[in-house]
Amino acid sequence: MEPDELPTPDAIRPPGGPAGSAAGGAAGPATGNPVAEAVAGGTGGRPGHGEPVLEIRGLVKHFPLTRGILFRKQVGAVKAVDGVSFDLHRGETLGIVGESGCGKSTVAKLLVGLERPTAGQIRYRGEDITKLSGRALKAVRRNIQMVFQDPYTSLNPRMTVGDIIGEPYDIHPEVAPKGDRRRRVQELLDVVGLNPEYLNRYPHQFSGGQRQRIGIARGLALRPEIIVADEPVSALDVSVQAQVVNLLERLQNTFDLSYVFIAHDLSVVRHISDRVAVMYLGRLAESGTDEQIYDHPTHPYTQALLSAVPVPDPEARESRTRILLTGDVPSPADPPSGCRFRTRCWKAQELCAEQVPPLEVPPRFATPDAGPAAHPSACHFAEERQVVPGE
Amino acid sequence: MGIVDSPPGYVTGGEIRFRGRDLLTLGREERRRVRGTGMAMIFQDALSALNPVMSVGAQLGEMFQVHRGMSRKAARAEAVELMDRVKIPAAASRVGDYPHQFSGGMRQRIMIAMALALEPDLIIADEPTTALDVTVQAQVMDLLAELQREYHMGLILITHDLGVVADVADTIAVMYAGRIVETAPVHHLYRAPAHPYTRGLLDSIPRLDHKGQELYAIKGLPPNLTAIPPGCPFHPRCPLAQDICRSERPPLHDVAPGRTSACHFWKETLDGAR
Ligand SMILES: Nc1ncnc2c1ncn2[C@@H]1O[C@H](COP(=O)(O)OP(=O)(O)OP(=O)(O)O)[C@@H](O)[C@H]1O
Ligand code: SF4
Ligand code: SF4
Ligand SMILES: [Mg+2]
Numbered sequence: 001m002e003p004d005e006l007p008t009p010d011a012i013r014p015p016g017g018p019a020g021s022a023a024g025g026a027a028g029p030a031t032g033n034p035v036a037e038a039v040a041g042g043t044g045g046r047p048g049h050g051e052p053v054l055e056i057r058g059l060v061k062h063f064p065l066t067r068g069i070l071f072r073k074q075v076g077a078v079k080a081v082d083g084v085s086f087d088l089h090r091g092e093t094l095g096i097v098g099e100s101g102c103g104k105s106t107v108a109k110l111l112v113g114l115e116r117p118t119a120g121q122i123r124y125r126g127e128d129i130t131k132l133s134g135r136a137l138k139a140v141r142r143n144i145q146m147v148f149q150d151p152y153t154s155l156n157p158r159m160t161v162g163d164i165i166g167e168p169y170d171i172h173p174e175v176a177p178k179g180d181r182r183r184r185v186q187e188l189l190d191v192v193g194l195n196p197e198y199l200n201r202y203p204h205q206f207s208g209g210q211r212q213r214i215g216i217a218r219g220l221a222l223r224p225e226i227i228v229a230d231e232p233v234s235a236l237d238v239s240v241q242a243q244v245v246n247l248l249e250r251l252q253n254t255f256d257l258s259y260v261f262i263a264h265d266l267s268v269v270r271h272i273s274d275r276v277a278v279m280y281l282g283r284l285a286e287s288g289t290d291e292q293i294y295d296h297p298t299h300p301y302t303q304a305l306l307s308a309v310p311v312p313d314p315e316a317r318e319s320r321t322r323i324l325l326t327g328d329v330p331s332p333a334d335p336p337s338g339c340r341f342r343t344r345c346w347k348a349q350e351l352c353a354e355q356v357p358p359l360e361v362p363p364r365f366a367t368p369d370a371g372p373a374a375h376p377s378a379c380h381f382a383e384e385r386q387v388v389p390g391e
Numbered sequence: 392m393g394i395v396d397s398p399p400g401y402v403t404g405g406e407i408r409f410r411g412r413d414l415l416t417l418g419r420e421e422r423r424r425v426r427g428t429g430m431a432m433i434f435q436d437a438l439s440a441l442n443p444v445m446s447v448g449a450q451l452g453e454m455f456q457v458h459r460g461m462s463r464k465a466a467r468a469e470a471v472e473l474m475d476r477v478k479i480p481a482a483a484s485r486v487g488d489y490p491h492q493f494s495g496g497m498r499q500r501i502m503i504a505m506a507l508a509l510e511p512d513l514i515i516a517d518e519p520t521t522a523l524d525v526t527v528q529a530q531v532m533d534l535l536a537e538l539q540r541e542y543h544m545g546l547i548l549i550t551h552d553l554g555v556v557a558d559v560a561d562t563i564a565v566m567y568a569g570r571i572v573e574t575a576p577v578h579h580l581y582r583a584p585a586h587p588y589t590r591g592l593l594d595s596i597p598r599l600d601h602k603g604q605e606l607y608a609i610k611g612l613p614p615n616l617t618a619i620p621p622g623c624p625f626h627p628r629c630p631l632a633q634d635i636c637r638s639e640r641p642p643l644h645d646v647a648p649g650r651t652s653a654c655h656f657w658k659e660t661l662d663g664a665r
Contacts, residue, residue, distance in 0.1 A: 099524035100495075207612045237613050238551055239628075242595035242606035249605070264524065271597035271606065290602060308529035309599050310554030314577045317558060324533060325526050327480075328494045388600050 053225055053258050054088040054111070054144075059120035061106050065333060078333045080106040082282035083120070085359070088226065093252065093259040095273030095290075097266055097305070099329065102279045104262045108230040111260060112146040113137070142172055145224040147215050149231035154215060155203040161214055162199040165189070168221045175222055188217040193247060209240035213247065220251070228260045233268060245272060266309050270294055278302045281340040282332055284359050288375030296372040298362065298382040301341045307387040316389040323387065339380070347381050355380070409513070431506035435518035437498035441490040447474070447501050448486030454508040473504040477534060496527035500534065507538060513545040520555065532559060553596060557581060562649070565589045568614045568624035571643070575650045585652035585661045587629045623655070631656050 062077035081103045088094050096104055109115040111122060113129075121128045129140050145168075148154035155164055165185045169176045176184050186196035192213040203211055212232060219227055232248070233241045249272065252259060263269050269276060270290050277287040278301065286299040297303050304323040311320070325344045330336055339357050342348040362382040365374040373384045407414040409429060434440040442450055451473055452466035461469065467486065474482035477500040479493075490498055499519060506514050516535070520528040536559055539546050550556060556563055556577070563580050565573040565588065573586040584590040594607035611628040614620060620627055626636040635655055643651045646661065654660055 099526065209612065238553075238592060239595060239609040239613060242597075242608040243610075245597070246606055246608055266525070267597040267599045270599060271603060294599065304526055306599070308525040310525075310528075310532075310552060310558045311599055312553040312557045312581065312593065312596055314557045314581050322529055322533070324530055328496065 050090040052087040053090050053125060054260075055121070055123040055126075056087070056111075057085050057121040057123070059084040059107070059110060059122065060118045061103075061110055061115060062118045076333050079282050079335055080332055081110065081117075082332075082335070084279075084282075084284055086277055086284065086287060088258050088260060090225070090258055091252070091256050092274040093261050093272055095269035095276040096260065096262045096279055097264065097269050097276060098279030099264065099305075101329065101332065103282045103332070104264075104279060105230050107279075108146060108228045108260065108262055111226075111228050112144050113141050114146070138171075142175070142222045143224050144226045144228065145219040145222060147212075147219045147227060147229040147232045150235050152208065152211065152235065155211055157203055160200050160202060161189070161206075164203070164214060165218045165221055168218065172222055184221070185217075188220055191220065191251070192217045193243075207240070208236050209244055212236060212244050216244075216247065216251070220255070223255075224257070226258045226260070228262070230262045231264070232261075234263060234265065241268070248272065266294075266306065278305065281329060281335055283340055284376075284378065285341065286375070286377045286379075287359065288372075292372045292375040294388055295386065296375075296384055297387065298365070298373055298375075298377040298384050299341075299379045300345050300347055302377075303385050303387050304344075311389060313389070320389050321387070339378070349381070351380050429511060430513040430515060431509070431511040433499075433502050433506050433514060433516040433519045435521050437495070437502045438490060440502060441498065441505075443490055446487045446489055447493070448488075451501075451504060451508060454505065458509055469508075473508060474501065476507070476538070477501065477504045478530075479504075494527075495523055496531060499523060499527075499531050503531070503535060503538070507542070510542060511544060513547065514539070515547045515549070517549045518551070519548070521550070521552070528555075535559075553592060565592075568619050569616060570624070570653065571651075572625070572653045573651065575646075579647070579650060583661055583663075585646045585650060585657045586654045587631050587656075587660055588625050590660060591628075591630075623653070631659065 059081055060079075060083055061081040062079050064074045065076040065078060066072045067075045084103075084107060086094065096107065098104055106115065110117050117130055120130070122130050124140055124144065127140070129137065132140060159167070162182065162185050165188055166176075166181045169181055169184075182199070185199060189196045189198060194210060194213050194217070198206075203214065206214065212235075216232075229248070233244050236244060245268065248259070248261075251257060259272075261269065261272055273290050275287065275289055276293040278285045278293065278299065280301050285301045286293060286297065288296075293302060294306065297306060300323075304325050307321065307323040308325075323346075327344050330340070330343055336343050336353070338354050339345070339348070339352040342352040345352065357378045357380045359376045359378040361374050362377055362379065364370075365382070367374075441447070448467055448470045451470035452461075452463065455461040455466035455469050456463065459466075471482050471486050474486060479485060479497055479500060485493075490501070493501065499522075503519075514535075519535070520531050523531060532555065535546070538544070546559070548556060548560060560577050563573075563575060563577055564571045565580075565586065567588050573580070573584065573589050575585065580589065581593065584593060588609075591607065591609040595609055597603060597606060609628055614624055614627075620637075621640075622638050623629070623632070623636040623641050626632040629636065631654075633655070639655070641653045641655045643653045644657055646652045646657050652660070
């Protein structure tokens with residue numbers, strides 16, 4: 001089932017992509033936003049990773065809270081995403097981690113256009129796509145596709161696999177002329193390691209892992225540059241997760257895809273990501289390379305999160321110290337002032353309630369010899385603390 | 392625990408001995424008494440295990456009224472104390488709240504309180520933290536471990552998470568296709584698995600402490616329980632499978648003191664073959 005060598009069929013963008021380095025210059029303009037600059041710079045990518053394909057600046061999504069049936073009155077808002085900035089470079093994987101309700105899926109939906117932002121910019125190759133509409137928007141959307149968490153509910157049970165994977169061509173007929181679709185869908189099935197003859201089967205005839213492959217094939221149909229994957233392996237049997245993770249990595253190398261990989265499983269995210277952003281209550285708490293975040297975290301929330309992950313190593317039992325947080329995550333409709341983590345942070349001071357800590361390299365680490373601790377962290381009192389055992 | 396619905400689930404054979412008595416031969420009444428006193432169960436999904444239209448205080452109190460014959464008032468006081476024990480903040484003022492008014496982690500702690508109410512000797516926890524966030528999971532597992540020590544209870548923890556078991560278990564039993572394929576003390580199992588399935592599982596999980604190379608992937612799919620392969624049920628996915636594996640079901644071999652493995656080639660597996 002696992003193709004060792006992936007073919008490069010027409011249905012998929014060949015490595016490199018047509019856009020080349022057109023957006024190279026777009027990374028240049030000063031945003032005047034220290035937060036954005038800090039995230040954009042200094043955190044590196046995999047060697048050879050190119051220009052930013054996505055630049056997210058101050059992204060906000062508020063869902064109105066209304067009351068009354070006849071006269072709906074807005075009584076507040078769920079601040080699901082509240083000022084998020086990051087860059088995604090060509091060919092890299094950015095992992096986004098955080099606990100339930102912190103806004104990960106909302107970020108994903110904003111990126112692929114399933115939700116409209118309340119404020120902020122999503123720049124694709126330099127152009128703010130939140131301002132686009134009609135045909136221009138459609139053309140851009142083609143390049144940013146989504147893979148969903150639940151392979152059981154995200155595929156229409158009444159459609160054949162061929163129709164599911166080929167459906168994006170109805171919206172973008174220019175990608176595949178009608179007579180050509182069947183062949184393209186079969187190629188896609190082959191690319192994700194499924195039998196091309198399965199075209200006429202229905203989703204219920206497949207296992208969870210196979211369905212996730214179908215979802216991935218559909219995501220690839222329009223030859224996107226960017227795939228936003230929201231918990232793509234969370235619903236799968238442990239023994240099948242690795243197959244899908246490996247497939248995603250192989251596809252990335254073959255087609256030079258950029259991934260935004262969202263998951264609550266910190267081990268999976270470390271495995272697949274070049275850079276990682278930690279989210280808490282609608283904002284980013286910390287961002288950096290996988291080594292910076294996992295081995296040199298400086299934000300208390302990241303430290304607590306990492307220390308809580310159960311490690312499959314009984315030897316680590318005694319040597320580990322758990323940071324046990326007290327209290328629950330506050331409601332995103334009424335987040336704490338200043339630092340959003342302060343109600344659960346053991347280091348909180350008065351300053352934390354008064355001032356929002358910016359996501360930037362903390363001044364104390366902004367020295368040439370600070371090493372891997374020098375990465376953006378939204379904490380007034382950031383300090384390094386090793387919490388993951390080993391190494 | 393005698394709560395397999397029949398139908399659709401039947402216990403078709405075997406013995407379950409609890410303090411020397413075979414539970415499957417007990418009558419309905421006797422079994423009901425064992426349940427809730429001798430052992431208690433914690434489920435994955437607290438919201439569907441708790442009664443949504445009854446306050447948590449009333450649900451906890453009911454246990455004491457039914458099993459201990461306490462008065463309503465005494466039972467309620469006992470309920471508050473238990474909620475306090477499982478670290479529900481301001482327990483006295485929340486005892487009248489309904490399950491949906493609590494967060495997921497708090498509901499799970501209330502279910503632990505229900506299980507603890509009658510001070511059982513054994514708690515069976517089925518994926519007790521799977522639905523929870525890691526920081527909350529850590530709180531709940533920590534609480535469970537603390538209470539287990541304090542009450543000297545046995546704990547059977549059922550989970551798919553190899554991290555969670557590594558943290559709390561003394562002995563591990565690995566199941567595949569409805570059967571136990573390996574049992575071992577926790578340190579031995581992780582250091583040197585004696586069954587290829589265990590080994591595959593351990594190799595396929597990504598690590599938190601380093602990035603690692605391409606993940607080892609167990610090939611194929613988990614078996615359909617209505618069509619379990621003949622011989623060793625793992626053979627279609629096993630890298631060590633030989634002809635004998637397709638025809639003869641491996642017995643549970645004694646591999647070392649306290650260790651068993653249902654694999655014809657357990658020696659080779661222990662030696663690191665794959
Ligand atoms: N359409 C909506 N209307 C109102 N509130 C919403 C809507 N979608 C999401 N929310 C709220 O926004 C917040 C963020 O939700 P989101 O789904 O983005 O979280 P998440 O990080 O993906 O969580 P999980 O890990 O559970 O998937 C939550 O409080 C959620 O209840
Ligand atoms: S800013 Fe203050 S409250 Fe926030 S994480 Fe840092 S120390 Fe804690
Ligand atoms: S008995 Fe054979 S097929 Fe089964 S696990 Fe052992 S080697 Fe593999
Ligand atoms: Mg989500």
